[in-house]
Amino acid sequence: MKRNILFIFLFIMSIAAVHAQEKKSYTLEDVIPGGNNYANLRPRNITGLQWWGDVCIRADVETINEVDIKTGKETVLVTLDEVNEALQSGEKPYKLDFKIKPLRTLDSASMPWKDRKTIAFLGRVEMGEGNEIYMVWYDFAQKKITNMFRIQGNGANLDFCKENGCMAYTVGRHLFVAKEGDFPAQINSVCTGCKEDPEKDVIYGQAVHRNEFGIYKGTFWSPKGSYLAFYRMDQSMVTDYPQVNTSTRIATLEPDKYPMAGMTSHKVTVGIYDVKSKRTIYLQTGDPTNRYFTNVSWSPDEKHVYIIELNRDQNHAQLVSYNAVTGEKEAILYEEKHTRYVEPQHPLIFLPWDETKFIYQSQRDGFNHLYIMDTEAAQQGEWKSGKDQEAQYCEYLKTVPLTQGEWLVKSVLGFNGARKEIIITSTELSPLQTNVFALSTKNGKRALIGSGEGVHAAQVSASGNYIIDSFTSSKVGRSISILPANGKKGTNLLTASDPMEEQFNMPEISVGTIKAADGVTDLYYRLIKPVDFDPSKKYPAVIYVYGGPHAQMIHDTRFYDARGWDLYMAQKGYVMLTVDSRGSDNRGIRFENVTFRHLGVEEMKDQVKGAEFLKSLPYVDSNRIGVHGWSFGGFMTTNLMLTYPDIFKTGVAGGPVIDWKYYEVMYGERYMDTPETNPEGYKGSDLKQKAGNLKGRLEIIIGGTDPTCVPQHTYTFLRACINAGTHPDLFIYPEDGHNMVGRDRVHLHEHITRYFEDHLK
Structure with a gap:
């Protein structure tokens, strides 16, 4: 009997040893982005997940599916074939001299309107100007194309506004707005007949200040879509850095505008474009020299534009309100100083259940935290010191700290209006983690949503009742779930193992x-x-x-x-x-x-x-x-x-x-x-x-x-x-x-x- 047990044990161990030996070595083609096998060795994913109001959908290659939030089962809403049928043979809202190429996939389509059975996607023309792109709206209830409009060739920085159906975008240094038909409106003026363009060094609608201060875009739609705020950046005074392109027959000078430390920087102004009147005004910020205009945001009623303005030394920030119609400066609402530097990274976010209050984010207490400011409770400003003794601040509105502690808020994801909660991510559990919490605006209490491990990314549904949660950790290759925002258990759509761990002999990693x-x-x-x-x-x-x-x-x-x-x-x-x-x-x-x-x-x-x-x-x-x-x-x-x-x-x-x-x-x-x-x-x-x-x-x-x-x-x-x-x-x-x-x-x-x-x- 003992001999049999020993034999079985040795047999199992030999199988395990053989299995271990079967694991192979990886190459750079396996582990480096751009490698031939890199994409095949990522943990499995579910792409195209998004919210259509409170309905979870998945934009796949050939279909757009509704995902049941309780079971995870999918039901087809739209097929690629029916969209292409409408594109090629169906009735069009406008007469065009060309066709849109058949779509190859629906995975980049979206459903921006929670109360409309409409998908929006980008399509390319079949003939003629091959670079032309069109925004197309397909109504899958009527099975017809309801709108399409041109985005000029090489269009970039696309910014779609679901409230008015307009697309803002740039071509080169120019800014356009398209809504319907074939010809978009160009916002910045064109110098016709000029021997030399006086605005050749001026850029509209793109990120400014070299993408610092949380700036990643250059256009900002108002909440109802009546206006478009945009950056105008004049670089004419900035030194050219002489980059050289050596791929041409004779090397070509292709300079970059590059302001080095201590040198003259570009000048930025903020324009407001009225969609209805097609008129543009500029905010009266005063001389933009040696100043940074960051974190542009709107009031819910579209009457005010807010900018966090920063001095050249970057040690004094002011939250300033401007009149959106006249461009006049209205008031300074908040100021912050630091003996080293102040670094605003986040625009204002108004509470959806109270349009008089907004969230301001600051590191004045040593970590990035949330503060609620009341626009209807003005007060006499008084300079105070933060918990970081090198920080000072002055509040001209009644302000209530919402989060505190030696951890930081990383992002505000959305809101649950019924429970007056903000869905945030933070490092509260560990500096190595990013976890999702429901934050009560009534008492500041936070409730964890989902796993307490790893790094999470989440999308919040329209009501804030649900999130699509995707996370990875040192133990989990990838996990994707639909979770109720009340912290209760949800529906797991995917828990993926790691192909690298399965196929290769891996090293020991410790922290x-x-x-x-x-x-x-x-x-x-x-x-x-x-x-x-x-x-x-x-x-x-x-x-x-x-x-x-x-x-x-x-x-x-x-x-x-x-x-x-x-x-x-x-x-x-x-x-x-x-x-x-x-x-x-x-x-x-x-x-x-x-x-x-x-x-x-x-x-x-x-x-x-x-x-x-x-x-x-x-x-x-x-x-x-x-x-x-x-x-x-x-x-x-x-x-x-x-x-x-x-x-x-x-x-x-x-x-x-x-x-x-x-x-x-x-x-x-x-x-x-x-x-x-x-x-x-x-x-x-x-x-x-x-x-x-x-x-x-x-x-x-x-x-x-x-x-x-x-x-x-x-x-x-x-x-x-x-x-x-x-x-x-x-x-x-x-x-x-x-x-x-x-x-x-x-x-x-x-x-x-x-x-x-x-x-x-």
């Missing part, structure tokens, strides 16, 4: 904390051991670093946010470490602004603590520690190689900032002030000054026309190294920008790997 260089602050780290780890061996190690503002490299997600290259290097036999040092995101303003005016000092001290942690591990070869990072991480990589040359043997710096005088105004001056007001800080962060310190092997990789960290950074550093007698290496991706995409991205990581294999392993 923990070490102390920062201040000896007090806990820093999160991610450690990846080599595949087939042998504790008796000594392995080389690489620190993957970013370390700058607005970035957090470690979350409770798939592989704890480890990139495919990190996994690949672990398979190559490297220990991989990442540390979210002070200066990075989602830990509060004091955690981030400790680097103010001296970028690359405190962050490096924390990364050195990471290197010391590596050295304490018995399986790490302390003589073979490398470092790699991109952008701010490229700055950190270069700086670490030059400042601590006896710790780091090999480094690869991608798109690095070398001298902050060459970086752009908004970002650079926020964290460093100007070169004139902070000469010591700029000198200390100028890596050209340290060029003679290089001992190990350093390679710099850049895009040949990088518009973010312009090539001048790297070229001037190479000259400094030549003068100092040191020898970095250089690789350029011609005509690429700040990041490599597609096949170039695969090639990039092949190249980075080879450098470490040649010089560290």
Whole structure:
């Protein structure tokens, strides 16, 4: 009997061993975006999920389906065939000289009107001007096309308003509004007969201030669709940076408008376009020189436009109200100052059940929190100090804090009017997580919706009674559910395993904390051991670093946010470490602004603590520690190689900032002030000054026309190294920008790997 049991045990173990051996090794084609097999190894997903009022729908390739919120079962609402039949043979609302090409898929269609059985999608013409795009509305109750209008070729920055049915969009530097028929209205004037266009350096309807301050778009529809607010950006006074396109027969000059720190920046104004009268007025903001106009929003009655205005020093913000009809300045509603910087990131959001009150977001108490301001309760302003003692604020409206604590609100997703709740995401459970909560405006209490682990993204239904919740964690490849917003159990639509885990021999990944260089602050780290780890061996190690503002490299997600290259290097036999040092995101303003005016000092001290942690591990070869990072991480990589040359043997710096005088105004001056007001800080962060310190092997990789960290950074550093007698290496991706995409991205990581294999392993 015992012999039989032993035989069975050995048999099972042998099967398990064979199964383990069957797991294969992955390649860069498997783990890098742009790789041939990358898309096949992502956890399964359900794309096209969205809300049609309170009805969940899924826009698939050949159908649009209704998803039962209780069972998850799907019912077909619209088919691709019926839409194409209407496009090709059905009655059209306007006579057109061409046909719309048959649709290949419905997965990009939407149902923007909760009370109409209408889908909206973009279609392309079949003949003639092949670049022309049309917005098409299909009524699936009547089975007919009810509206279609042209969006001119190369249209970009599309902004659709469901309240009025208009589409705002840009072509080049021009702004258009289309609604019906063949000819959209152009908002900005056209100079006909001019020998030289006086507005050739003026851009309408696009994001301004180089996408800082939460700005990601340039058009803002009013709540009822009566007006369109838009940015107008005059760059005529901004210096041209001479980018060169080498793909032409003779290299072509293609300059970028690039305002460097301390130099003249562009001027921004805000226009208001009246859809009915087709007239435009501009807000009377005064001289826009050296000012930033951020977070444009509307009052529910469309009578007021609100802007958070910021001074050039970025240490004084004002919430200002303007008359939407006349453009006149009405009042300052709130002010905030900080000895370091104020960084508004969010527009006002009015409560749907009380149009007199809005949500304002601020870091004045050390973390981003919500405050409710009452437009009908004006008060005498009085300057007060926030919980962050370097912050001051002045409230001209009655203001009630809605959230508080050493955690931050990440986003406002929607509302539940019946229960007077706001659906938010926050880091309350952990800085490594993003979880969904229902927040009561009555008492500030918060109720968790869905899982208490991982990082969640959610869509809120029209009533706020339900959310579509998608999350991933270190334990869950992907989970998608329809959940009631009252916190009760919902309907799971998908729980996906991870194909990488199933098919490949994966490394061990762990997360923990070490102390920062201040000896007090806990820093999160991610450690990846080599595949087939042998504790008796000594392995080389690489620190993957970013370390700058607005970035957090470690979350409770798939592989704890480890990139495919990190996994690949672990398979190559490297220990991989990442540390979210002070200066990075989602830990509060004091955690981030400790680097103010001296970028690359405190962050490096924390990364050195990471290197010391590596050295304490018995399986790490302390003589073979490398470092790699991109952008701010490229700055950190270069700086670490030059400042601590006896710790780091090999480094690869991608798109690095070398001298902050060459970086752009908004970002650079926020964290460093100007070169004139902070000469010591700029000198200390100028890596050209340290060029003679290089001992190990350093390679710099850049895009040949990088518009973010312009090539001048790297070229001037190479000259400094030549003068100092040191020898970095250089690789350029011609005509690429700040990041490599597609096949170039695969090639990039092949190249980075080879450098470490040649010089560290």
